[in-house]
Amino acid sequence: MTKKKRGHPDVEEILSRPWCYYCERDFDDLKILINHQKAKHFKCDRCGRRLNTAGGLNVHMNQVHKENLNAIENALPNRAGLDVEIFGMEGIPEEIVQQHNQRVLTNFHQAEAERRAATGNLTPGAQGANGPKKPKFESPAELKKRLAEHKAAKLAAEQNGGGSSGSNTPTSAQVQSMPAQQPAQGSSTYPAYQQPYAPAPSSTTFAAPQTYNQPPAHGLPPPGYGAPPTGFAQNPPPQQPPYGQPTQSYQQPFAQPLQHPFQQPQFPMSTAFSPPPFPGQPPFPNQGYQSQVPQNGYSGQVGAPRAYNSASPASPFPHQQRTHSPAQNGLPPRTGSGSLPSAPGLPQRPVVNAPPVNAAQFQQMHQGQIPTQHNFTPPQLQQQTSVPKEEYNPAAPQIGMPHGLSNEAPGASSLDDLISSASKQADEQSARANTATPKPATPQTAPLATREEAVEEKSNKKDKDGKEKAAKPTRLVYSDNEISPEEKMASMPKYAFTPAQKTVQV
Amino acid sequence: MSAQWDIAEPPSDAISALRFSSDSASRRFAVASWDKYVYIYEVSDDKQCLLLNKIEHRAPVLDVCFGKDNDEIYTACLDWDVRRIQISSNEQTVLSTHDAGVRNVVYSKEHGLVISAAWDSTVHVHPASPDAEWPTATINLPSKPFSLSLSSSKLVVAMANRALNIYELATLAKECKNSANALQNRLDIEPWQRRESSLKFMTRAVDCMPGDEGYATSSIEGRVAVEWFDPSNESQARKYAFKCHRQPVDDVDVVYPVNSIAFHPVHGTFATGGGDGVVAIWDAIAKRRIRIYPKLASSIAAMSFSADGRILATAISPGFEDGKEELAEGSIAIYIRELGENEVKKKAK
Structure with a gap:
């Protein structure tokens, strides 16, 4: 197969990607998924042994370490249970699969819409779909x-049965x-x-x-x-x-x-x-x-x-x-x-x-x-x-x-x-x-500018994202650089200590 | 995993310190609390944690450490006193009295010293044995001390204004004995090294590496610095700092103070506990995070590894550190985590 030129995959491709029940991550390959599960979810944190399934890990923990496995590590909050036996893509409950597909689809469509908005490309079916509607807009x-x-x-x-086709090049001059x-x-x-x-x-x-x-x-x-x-x-x-x-x-x-x-x-x-x-x-x-x-x-x-x-x-x-x-x-x-x-x-x-x-x-x-x-x-x-x-x-x-x-x-x-x-x-x-x-009032140059701005905004956003990682605004939970929390607490009335005896001594 | 559980009888108010006994055969630890008590617990083999004793003070206790054995503790109290307490007999001895609340106390087994630091900007060096022939010596500090840590040979005093003094214990011990007759027991001793913290904000905690190579400091600004004692350029070039205990909320990074640092006595890795209620395990050499534990209900107040390195005890309390000042249910607790063999070990390369 030749390499895809488009940077974005089809829905089918996305839907067909194997994904991990525990963390909803998706992978290129089932093998990688299984490796991921063994490393992230089915690994014994006592001895590091990688088991194939949650049940296997449970048995291992019981027998080797005399411990009970209560939850799968690194799992989403509602997926940490041991009740489902997962191996790769097998064992995932149907409704969860559907939820996942739904989510993937919505994400895909969203991404597609964004992409379209960004590139200005029409959707394949869009023209046909909108065509009929168009007349409605006309007076x-x-x-x-x-x-x-x-x-x-x-x-x-x-009347003019045959016409010669003119070349496009206009001789404007x-x-x-x-x-x-x-x-x-x-x-x-x-x-x-x-x-x-x-x-x-x-x-x-x-x-x-x-x-x-x-x-x-x-x-x-x-x-x-x-x-x-x-x-x-x-x-x-x-x-x-x-x-x-x-x-x-x-x-x-x-x-x-x-x-x-x-x-x-x-x-x-x-x-x-x-x-x-x-x-x-x-x-x-x-x-x-x-x-x-x-x-x-x-x-x-x-x-x-x-x-x-x-x-x-x-x-x-x-x-x-x-x-x-x-x-x-x-x-x-x-x-x-x-x-x-x-x-x-x-x-x-x-x-x-x-x-x-x-x-x-x-x-x-x-x-x-x-x-x-x-x-x-x-x-x-x-x-x-x-x-x-x-x-x-x-x-x-x-x-x-x-x-x-x-x-x-x-x-x-x-x-x-x-x-x-x-x-x-x-x-x-x-x-x-x-x-x-757009408003008719906008002068020609303005629209151009707006478009460029839009583009710039996009790029800026990306830039911002990048920059924010570098220099994100921060908020200190404790911002007093002179007085330690303990000192503050010590000054609270309920902790106040008046060294009556000491003053005498001093 | 079921490797972590909270103890049955936690202190009734915010926890200021938690320290395991240095006896590797023991799983006893002491907890100092703002409720004016010091608590002695012991972790038993069947995942129980017994409250052995509870020692009342006149004021909130800010620090506690074990002495020469499991039965002896030293406490730093807000009533300005440094005390030695026999757990079994409940016998208390005031070693010295500062001119302000005592923030930290540490005990050096190697040199037989008990060192306390107080907000009057002094360090008191006491002989650990009651029958010592020299009285308590006082060292003036340039700033208020916030944290103390000992290695086998060094004392690190982290102070306000980002100042940091490193003393050699051997020199300290010698000077103290020599200056027994000095005026008012003032000890004018130059620190072995004076340093400025690599962190731009208030130093919150300091702990020394078990191998005596260096130390780690943390600040209120979610950052930890690792530095080495060796003053050579090569060693100093190795020092670094990293960000941690931050949480992005919307577009803002919420930065929590790193309240506690504890080196693992065996593996040399260290744990940091932040105002965000998270404990993270780091490999100081490889500069890697080894592990991060689930967020706890409130700020991490203190942490300690047991001497054998098999247990990590974590105390959480609300406080100024996490922006919460009210006591909520479950906001004060001590968690015991039994560590797996490789849980906090450096990863093989």
Whole structure:
């Protein structure tokens, strides 16, 4: 057998370990257990002879030393009796075995829980178990939105039968710096995906992506968009003006596609991805990433991502699971059809589906995000920034977005404020749903710090334990260093002696 | 195990001292108590312990030791007197009177001396035989004495302020005889060695190794130091101290005073008794704990091995040492433990 790489054994392994009835210690091997019993419990303290059983020791004591054995040495208080004949694992009463197993199991589970909390790893079954629960945490608006999105995705998938799969490596630089370039790349799925991300980083670059969205809103024919990506980039600029009206419809399509397609497919796949979007607008990509891909975030590539996860140290899992499960639920249709095609498809979806879904429901759903919508009226830049943000909230409501934005998104402070208020609302809602969620107020850096602190605390604890052994606070039972206990007693009235005679003599 | 039992008639108040007779054929021991009595017990073969005699004093008795035979004891009493008592006849003789309560008294068979130490910071050296030609000599100490111990050739006086004086008995005996006519019997004698305790806190007890190599001291701060008489650097480098008689409570180590130290007359191991009610057996050479006995109901007040090393008698009493000052049922007791052959023996290496 190869050596186990995990430091912690299975339940079965632990349960199968032989253990000593008298002292509840467990051993690697039955032989060692028997040796232990002979040395610790069945050893004659008169002559040191090691007997095999308590009965044997008793007989030995009787015959050799003419003494009676009353109790087993070194045994737990309630196990010192001679009534049970123990040899190794044999002879242990059934109920004691069960008690022991129970204890072992509880210990194991406790240790496991601690380990999980410490490492941030999900339990194997946890995801499945929590998946179903997840939706409960979502607000009805979110649910509806997702449903709409799902439908849209289905339609989009049907329409765009085959999509080319885009490589993960985002050309953030390209996207950010040059809208013009996008057309060239348009064929690849990137632009679409990046859009959500990119929008934040560089508003200018977004112009292109936006154009996609806009067209649908305005009622442009979907087919045209989907087919030639290149055309999009160019088209958008002219179409921008119409914005003010369609804002609502706008956001909806955006928000939906962004959440689902992005979060799962891309993020998990490439941790490398995260960096590029960051420079422009770290807060968004990070959040999306981390919440979805905890491990990546942990890996420590980006400080910000960690912060998010850390922000909810209490239950890192639940968050992840939540974000995950929705994404997954929504995803299957899309991913199946091809998540990548969505790039061209993104714009399309809104067009096709938006009208049906746009109904009153959508507005209701977005009311929480309304502030951002108002912001849209301004030029595209704001819209773009605002849009991704809004979408973000639903995606990763737990995360303290507002701060991230304000911190890292330059020049969008007023917007950020509005967004933050909206996101806060979302956050609070989610927070109510998930008690474990961190307070949105915590700035990005803070969560990071908290996480580190948590880690440090742990290590500190260990250190403390070590140190305490070395320098434990002590309390002297008798602390008078000048007067001995006897002197104190002698000064008590009941012991007082008045040497009447002696004084005369002296 | 059934090797330990408590005696039937313990003193009625706190126990201050317990000493076995130095006669290896005897299993007689004397107990001094704060109830103003000295008790003489004898362990019989059938696990009985008989109270042979009970001698009243005017004040609580702080120490007791056997004299030249099983019938003679010396007592140190809070009434400032040092007495010689014949057990059989109950005849008491006051050897000397200190200016304060007498804390300790020891008897040196080899040099025929009875040495007492009192809280007036003096040591009185008495001739053991009543017909000696020299009177009691008084030695001034730099501090209050807390404990006395004798080896075959040395007297160790442990005092307050961590001071520790070691006298050579032979010199003491000679000086005492020579200074018979000295003024007021004051004896200005330099100790053979003056030492500072290796322990940072008040010395609680001291006992000498049976082989005359060194001694062990204990402090109120759960610590025991083992040191050697030999002033050479090599021997002094061997001295060490260790922590014991502590109990972790929550995050705090509760530290008990080590009230008593007793070397085993045969094996050279020693027992320590603490305010926590625990007796532990140690190997001074190997620096190992050999054994630790179950916690008893109250502070260990005194311990003594019988001269043949087969019995360990342990006296427990509440007192300032364990933070308890009220007498609870069973808090005053004397336990007799019959030691197995290897029970307190150094472990073979």
